[in-house]
Amino acid sequence: MSTTDADLQHGHGTPVLELRGVTKAYGGTPVLRGIDLAIHEHRAVVLIGASGSGKSTLLRVADLLEELDDGDVLVDGEVVTEPGVRPLETRRKLGMVFQSFNLFPHLTVLENIVLAPVKAHGMARADAEEHARTLLSRFGLAGREGEYPDRLSGGQQQRVAIVRALATRPRALLLDEITSALDPLLVGEVLEVVRELKREGMTMVITTHEMHFAREVADEICFLHEGQIVERGAPDQLFVDPQRDETKRFLQRLLEAQRP
Amino acid sequence: MMRPDPQRAGEDPAGDASAGGPTRQEVRADAKRRRATRDRLVAFVAAVVVLGGLAAVVLTSPGWPSVKELFFNRQQFSEHFPDVLGGFWLDIKLFVVIEIGVLLLGLLLALIRITRLPVLFPLRLLATVFIDVFRGVPTVLLVYLFGFGIPALELSGLPTDPMICGGIALCFSYSAYVSEVYRSGIDSVHPAQRSASLALGLSESQTLRHVVLPQAVRRVIPPLLNDFIALQKDVALLGIVGVIEAFRLAQIAAAEQFNYTPLLAAALLYLCVTIPMARGVDVLQKRRARRQNAAGAA
Numbered sequence: 316m317s318t319t320d321a322d323l324q325h326g327h328g329t330p331v332l333e334l335r336g337v338t339k340a341y342g343g344t345p346v347l348r349g350i351d352l353a354i355h356e357h358r359a360v361v362l363i364g365a366s367g368s369g370k371s372t373l374l375r376v377a378d379l380l381e382e383l384d385d386g387d388v389l390v391d392g393e394v395v396t397e398p399g400v401r402p403l404e405t406r407r408k409l410g411m412v413f414q415s416f417n418l419f420p421h422l423t424v425l426e427n428i429v430l431a432p433v434k435a436h437g438m439a440r441a442d443a444e445e446h447a448r449t450l451l452s453r454f455g456l457a458g459r460e461g462e463y464p465d466r467l468s469g470g471q472q473q474r475v476a477i478v479r480a481l482a483t484r485p486r487a488l489l490l491d492e493i494t495s496a497l498d499p500l501l502v503g504e505v506l507e508v509v510r511e512l513k514r515e516g517m518t519m520v521i522t523t524h525e526m527h528f529a530r531e532v533a534d535e536i537c538f539l540h541e542g543q544i545v546e547r548g549a550p551d552q553l554f555v556d557p558q559r560d561e562t563k564r565f566l567q568r569l570l571e572a573q574r575p
Numbered sequence: 576m577m578r579p580d581p582q583r584a585g586e587d588p589a590g591d592a593s594a595g596g597p598t599r600q601e602v603r604a605d606a607k608r609r610r611a612t613r614d615r616l617v618a619f620v621a622a623v624v625v626l627g628g629l630a631a632v633v634l635t636s637p638g639w640p641s642v643k644e645l646f647f648n649r650q651q652f653s654e655h656f657p658d659v660l661g662g663f664w665l666d667i668k669l670f671v672v673i674e675i676g677v678l679l680l681g682l683l684l685a686l687i688r689i690t691r692l693p694v695l696f697p698l699r700l701l702a703t704v705f706i707d708v709f710r711g712v713p714t715v716l717l718v719y720l721f722g723f724g725i726p727a728l729e730l731s732g733l734p735t736d737p738m739i740c741g742g743i744a745l746c747f748s749y750s751a752y753v754s755e756v757y758r759s760g761i762d763s764v765h766p767a768q769r770s771a772s773l774a775l776g777l778s779e780s781q782t783l784r785h786v787v788l789p790q791a792v793r794r795v796i797p798p799l800l801n802d803f804i805a806l807q808k809d810v811a812l813l814g815i816v817g818v819i820e821a822f823r824l825a826q827i828a829a830a831e832q833f834n835y836t837p838l839l840a841a842a843l844l845y846l847c848v849t850i851p852m853a854r855g856v857d858v859l860q861k862r863r864a865r866r867q868n869a870a871g872a873a
């Protein structure tokens with residue numbers, strides 16, 4: 316077996332991030348059951364699936380925040396899940412943004428952003444701060460450098476979290492339901508940031524329940540069901556003409572839930 | 576979970592002060608001020624009545640004249656106060672030195688207990704035993720055992736001064752408590768904070784140092800200050816192994832004079848330090864409660 320779905324669809328070059336046969340169980344309950352996924356440079360893959368299908372776990376395993384049971388994770392073609400390899404280097408190459416922002420409440424916006432570049436990447440503080448200011452003003456956060464996170468709205472906090480992840484110049488961004496904890500009025504401003512990143516060609520893996528948005532930014536949609544990717548394809552294909560019954564049912568339920 | 580605030584911070588609705596005549600706002604503010612004045616007056620009168628009543632009961636009791644002579648003797652007070660105050664300086668110095676030791680050793684014990692490194696297992700076991708033992712034995716007993724026991728061992732390298740040995744006992748005893756305070760603070764930092772830090776590429780130790788510990792320490796400052804107050808008082812325990820500090824001096828004077836007023840002088844001195852500390856804790860806790868309410872309401 317040498318050709319995967321990913322190869323067939325956009326097949327050349329080494330993927331920035333790749334999962335091969337990844338399995339993961341929590342206390343005997345399988346959560347990921349053989350995940351194969353490849354994300355090529357400048358592409359955005361959106362993971363959809365019911366609550367508990369394993370989306371967050373997949374991202375956490377990819378960022379080596381959780382240890383996998385079997386299979387491999389590769390970054391730029393290198394296996395990073397060999398027992399001897401330290402996860403630190405991999406985490407430095409990937410950026411992650413969480414549903415609940417997870418900004419550091421005791422640090423100002425600027426300190427939140429420059430902490431990792433300075434401490435983990437050895438960047439000079441002045442350079443890191445300059446880069447941070449550039450990013451902040453690009454995402455409409457100029458003048459917020461000195462504020463503490465609890466003084467910002469949820470949308471602003473999440474944009475700061477995205478800037479914080481970008482500040483380390485990651486090879487790829489992993490975004491885990493970054494708008495789920497937001498007031499509906501603030502979802503737009505955060506999604507706009509992701510659109511902008513997409514236009515710039517940032518490589519991304521995104522989990523979301525916002526189907527319109529998924530359709531808009533995704534190069535590929537993967538439908539996760541009980542720890543397996545049961546269907547994948549271009550947004551126009553998967554949303555319009557899903558092949559599997561599970562996918563159809565999921566999309567149907569989602570449609571009903573989102574109808575006013 | 577934080578609720579996002581739909582209103583952006585900084586976009587204060589501009590409060591415009593219109594000129595001429597008391598506005599509704601001013602009338603309300605005035606009423607509020609009057610109410611506050613009345614409340615203060617009521618509180619004051621109540622305090623006078625209660626305290627005055629208590630004083631009357633004590634002062635008219637049949638034993639009061641002899642109690643006054645034994646405990647509140649003005650001449651005894653002025654005679655011995657300077658001595659006791661001199662001894663109290665030693666209390667303060669001992670307190671500061673021991674407290675610094677407690678803060679460092681307590682943190683070290685807490686860090687040893689939370690590490691998962693297998694190599695550190697023996698150390699972790701040791702720390703657990705240390706904490707169990709020194710929390711489990713009455714402090715006064717520890718001061719006795721260390722203050723008299725360690726010098727009696729006559730081992731070279733070990734201190735022989737009862738003050739140092741007793742001080743070490745106090746330090747160990749309080750470190751055991753304080754390490755648990757630190758640990759509860761560390762446990763109270765949400766695991767997502769750790770995840771976020773690791774995801775940014777910080778190492779475990781960097782995460783501890785820059786993300787977890789600063790938040791943990793901030794949270795435990797009020798309980799730490801409470802332990803400070805307790806330690807400040809317990810320095811007097813060193814008097815029993817012969818350290819001539821305020822309590823011991825007062826005790827000697829009291830025995831010589833058959834009068835307890837010097838002890839009262841010592842008590843007053845302790846209060847001079849512990850009461851401001853207690854108020855400090857109050858202020859901190861109030862400020863924190865206010866901040867939490869603000870965060871919760873946002």
Ligand SMILES: Nc1ncnc2c1ncn2[C@@H]1O[C@H](COP(=O)(O)OP(=O)(O)OP(=O)(O)O)[C@@H](O)[C@H]1O
Binds near residue numbers: 364373
């Ligand atoms: N640390 C953990 N310990 C035990 N079980 C866990 C842990 N993390 C996740 N799980 C379980 O793994 C399953 C998948 O969880 P995961 O968070 O990956 O789902 P998800 O697809 O992200 O769901 P959601 O849409 O609700 O975020 C769930 O059944 C969850 O209960």
Ligand SMILES: [Mg+2]
Binds near residue numbers: 370
């Ligand atoms: Mg999830």
